[in-house]
Amino acid sequence: MHLKEWVKKQEKKRGKKLTLKLLAEKFGISDGSIVRRWMLEAHHKDFSFPEPDNILVVQEATLGEVTAKDFYIWLEETKTQADAKRYIDGRK
Secondary structure, three states: OOHHHHHHHHHHHHOOOOOHHHHHHHHOOOOHHHHHHHHOOOOOOOOOOOOHHHHHHHHHHOOOOOOHHHHHHHHHHOOOHHHHHHHHHHHO
16 A cells, blocks of 8 residues: 555545654654655655655554555556556556
8 A cells, every 4th residue: 555545545544634744753753744755656846755664664653554565666657657556547
């Protein structure tokens, strides 16, 4: 499951929105905008792929629901806008 999906799942479970600041604190990151960049589609100009250490922290913090494999699949499947639409529509 990609991080964006995990966040939506947690928000539904908790009944309230998870802020980028809260996510940054959970993942030990200094700024929520960094987490936001991880959740953008790979074709987006502001997309950023997390460092390996950050991926491990996310994996641990999400209790294994978001893994390194999920980040790499997201990277490969959202490289273009058309690919991203196809991938996201297929996951619904």
